[in-house]
Amino acid sequence: MKVISETTYYIICGSLLVFTVLTYLAALVDLGxxxxxxxxxxxxxxxxxxxxxxxxxxxxxxxxxxxxxxxxLWLGILFSLTLSDYLTRIPFASVLIF
Amino acid sequence: MNSEITLERPEIEPINYLNARHGIASWLLTTDHKRIALLYMISLTLMFFVGGFFAILIRLELLTPQGDLVTADTYNKLFTLHGLVMVFFFLIPSVPTVLGNFILPLMIGAKDLAFPRLNLLSWYLYLLGSAFIIWCLATGGLDTGWTFYAPLSTAFSNTQVIKGITGVFIVGFSSILTGLNFITTIHKLRAPGLTWFRLPLFVWTIYATSMIQVLGTPVLAISLTLIAVERVFRVGIFDPTLGGDPILFQHLFWFYSHPAVYIMILPGMGVVSEVIPTFARRPIFGYNFVAYSTFGIAFFSFLVWGHHMFVAGESMYAAMAFSVLSFAVAVPSAIKVFNWTATLYKGSISYDTPMLYSLGFIGLFTIGGMTGLFIASLGVNVHVHDTYFIIAHFHYIMVGGMVMAYFSGLHYWFPKISGRLYPEGWAKLAALIVFVGFNLTFFPQFVLGYMGMPRRYYAYPPEFQVLNVLSTAGASILGVGYILPLIYMIWAWKFGPKAGNNPWGATGLEWTTPSPPPEFNFDITPVVTEPPYNYPTVDDDE
Amino acid sequence: MQKAEQFPELQYRDLDQQREAAELGMWIFLTTELLLFGGLFISYAVYRHTYPEVFAEASRHLDTVIGTVNTGILIISSLGMALAVYGAQTAKRKRLLFGLIAAIVFGTAFMVLKGIEYYHHYLNAEFPGLRFDYSVPDAKGKQVFFFLYFAMTGLHAIHLTIGIVLVCIILYLAYRRRFSPDYYTPVENAVLYWHFVDIIWIFLFPLLYLIDVHK
Structure with missing residues (x-):
């Protein structure tokens, strides 16, 4: 097992905290x-x-x-195939038009 | 005089895993994979007969068109518990936990599984799960169907749903831990020289099965948890009256439970892939294709679950995709069937009991698979959905396929496990009885289903009676076929002739050990230098 | 100082093989954990697709400040665990003990803040199953949002609690000097588990707390 230096850990931790603030700030901007x-x-x-x-x-x-x-990959399968159902449903109202 | 001489020269039984340690604790606290396999074998057999008991009651009720033996409510509980016990407590664990546990380390030249204590924990979890199911049925049973569809299971059923769910949840963890253990073992504990493409195909299938167990079972666990929470706290995650979506439960449930069909069938395919070369005395035809198709099946099995929901309100575009993908599973399955058949070609075939079961497997699995293609097509599915056609289809896969393969493997490795030979004549008779009984039970159900008899009803119109009587008659024959091996195997364990190391003249590391194997399998770690199924072929001499 | 751990178990060739097997086993276990949470994440995706506006509205009932602070707290606790591994690898005992204690303290702090949040939701009748006000507009979607909120953060909290207990055990073993640069598999695996739980939260935070905060 490779030993990773403490400095790396501190840098990673710091960037994680920065990203957390960034997420919060990004949420304040309306991007639709x-x-x-x-x-x-x-x-x-x-x-x-x-x-x-x-x-x-x-x-x-x-x-x-x-x-x-x-x-x-398996998480992707779970998401994509389940959503393949929900995202391609035809709303009931539009079926009635036919 | 004589007696003194025998006292001086007692027959020395070599030390093996059965006689190395004594006492109850040496079994209940064992970490030896071989002993745990036997513990599983005993508990699985018990659960198999519990599930079988419900099947008998179901068939008896269906003997006559009226509901006369049991009430409708009881009938609901019967088919629920039959499905639940058979699927989660017999079929899914059967080959991996019994044969896989026993044979896998021997096959790869390992002294034990990677995590022996975890293996024992898996068995205790299995027991705990079974205990919940027994408790559930002792306190009134369960009537939701083994599928636990919401909102029936959460808002309407007033049976012991929580106990049933807890049992399945716990046994799911047993399944996960077994899979995790096998994957790690296969990766890390192979003997020197045993490369991936020198592995017996049984190991490949166990690996693929474990993958499905590890990747699928957690989703079942969370969906059952959500059902339990919704039921206990009256919240709505699937209940439409509170804002939920019942179709979502079906998605989550089948994400596991369709691949679970392949958890059941893949190890059976592994057994067949071992038995066919041994009794045809030929290397398996197209080893690489069989190996890859194992993974093909495991992967595709996760892409088809929507075909259980064609008439449930799923989007029609998703249904089309799921239909096409379901057809795709037939490709790797067919590759396997073709390769087994090609292995038989020009082989010097001997029809010993394991071979009989395996040949039965190929035929019945093919029928089950082909009818699967019918119901994977959208139009036919609408017609036969929730009819006995479906019942017959998956029983051809699960009973005709999987249980046949399990019996094949049990007979094939019985000499290794017990050190004794079973009585061949009785065993062949039992194999024949099972084959005849099975077809008589389930073939009429194809016809019944096609004529429109729905599943899960305890009464039916009188014109269906002839076929139902045939089916019930077949079930009783099938029952005899299952009890026979139980009797003669117990007998053979005590009184059968000694088997020797390799009664079948088979290749593979497990046959190089004494029968029964010593406690730690191999005194010296074997080194593998040749491909699997290295039988001398007739073609070489010509 | 070292005892039986120096020898591999019977089925392994050497300690390296045993350690690799344990690591592989742990990663596979984390895979199952990911799929376990995956079932909840896909439910979230489906219902957010079904009730987009209701989810955004309900999300505003969550305490974004506590959520953000908690994210920071978990990240710092993860740093503690990372330092613990470093300490175990390099035989720096103080680092190891300090890292583990930091993880326990910050992990517990997270749980306390989470508990305060749960209590507020209970008071506001936003706790499906215990106390929920179905008379509000869009009650169905709101109920589903809060159910998912409690299911996801609840399952996460259960995992974190297990993590804290595990780390306490590891701390005890470390205090008894059971680990060395040759043998620290339990530390390593506990760390993997802890970080995994951290990652789950990192996804939960924006999905639950930060839907349309700008409005």
Missing amino acids: EWNLVVALIIAAVKGSLIILFFMHARYSSHLTWMVIGAAL
């Missing part, structure tokens, strides 16, 4: 639909920093990467 996207991107960046450095994934084996990849 993009508010959600920006918030999720920032959260993803924060999550990646934690996984890569705090959880040492950056220095881990390919196997660990595969496990992480599988987890994200």
Whole structure:
């Protein structure tokens, strides 16, 4: 197991706190639909920093990467196929027009 | 005189996992994967007969068109508990926890699983889950169907839903931990030289199964938790009167429960992939294709769950996608069937009991799979949805496929597990009885379903009676076929002839150990230098 | 100082193999945890799609200040855990103990603030199942939002509580000098778990607290 220096940990922690403030500030600006996207991107960046450095994934084996990849892929399947139903439903009212 | 001589030279039983330690505690606190496999075998057999008991009552009720044996409420509980017990407490754990636990470490040349104590914990969780189910049925049972659809399970049913859910929830954790253990073991504890493409195919299928268990079961856990919370606290997450969406529960439930079908069938395919080469004396045809198709099935199994909801109000575009994806699962499944058949070609086949069951598996699984294609197409699905056609289809996969494979594996590895041979004549008879009984039970149900008999009803119009009588008759034959192995295996465990290390002349590391294996499997870690199923082929001599 | 831990268990070749197996097992376990939360996240996505305006309105009933502060608190607790691993790896005992204690303290602080929030929601009749006012406009969507809020943060809080208990055990073992640069797998795995719980919160925070704050 590779030893990561304390300095790295402090830097990562600092940037995580900065990103937290950034999320909050971004939410104060009206970006319409993009508010959600920006918030999720920032959260993803924060999550990646934690996984890569705090959880040492950056220095881990390919196997660990595969496990992480599988987890994200399956989460993606759960989301995309469930939403494939909800996002393509025809509202009942518009069916009645036919 | 003679007696003194025998006293001086007692027959020395070699030390093995069965006689190395004694006493109840040496079983209940064991971390030996072989002993845990036996513990699982006993508890699974009990649950199998509990589930079978409900099946008998269901078939008896359906003997006549009127509801005369049980009331409608009782009938609801019968089919619910039959499904629940069979699916979650027998089919899903069967091959992985019994045969996988016993054989997997032997196959890869390991001394135990990666986390032996976790393995024991899994068994205790299984017991705890079973205890909840027994408690549930002792205090009045459950009538929601094994699918727990909301809002029936949350707002309307006044049976023991919470106990049932808790049981399934707990056994889900047992399943997750087993899968986690197997994946880690296969990755980290393979013997030197045992590369991925030298692994027996059984290991591949157990790996794929474990993947499904690990990735799917948590979603079942959370959806059952939500059901329980909604029921207890009267909140609305699925209940439409409080703002929820019942279809969402079906999405979450089937995200696990469709792949769960493949948790059941994949290890069975693994068993068949072991048995066929052994008794055809040929290397498996197209090893790489069989291995990859295992993962193909595991992956596609997660992309098809919407086909359970074609008539439930799912978007028609999503339904089309799910329909096409469901057809896609047939491809890797067919690859397997073709490769098994090709392995048989020009093989020197011997029809021992495991082989009989495996051949039965191929035929019945094919029928189950093909009818699956019928109901994956949107139009036909609307017609046969929730009819006995569906019942027959998935029983061909689960009973005709999976239970056959389980029996195949049990007979195949019985000499390794017990050190004894089972009586071949009786076993062949039982295999025949199971095959005949099974087809007589479930083939009429295809016809019934196509004629429009809905599932989950305790009474039916009189014109369906002939076929239902046939089905019930078949079920009683099937019951005999399942009790026979129980009797002769217990007998053989005590009185059967000694098996020797490798009674089938099979390849694979598990057959290099003594039968029964010693406590820690291998005194010296084996080194593997050849591919699996390395049988001398007739073609080489020609 | 070191005892039985120096030898691998029977089924392993050496300590390295045993440690790798434990690490792999932990990552697989975290995968199952992710899918467990995944079921709630997809429910959230579906209902936010169904009730977009109601969710935005209901979100304004959450205390953004406490939410933001709590995010910071969790991140700092994660730093503590990261330092604990560093201490275990480099045999710096003070760093190890200090990191673990920091994680426990900040983790508990998070729980306290969370409890205060829950109490306020209870007082405001925004606690589906215990006390909820169905007479407000859009009660259905609001009920679903608050149910999801409690389910998601509640499941997270359960995980965090388990984490705190785990870290307490690790702290006791560390105090008894059970870890060394050769053997610190329990520390490593507890740390992975803690960070995972942290990541879940990092996604929960904007999804629950920051819907249309600007309005």
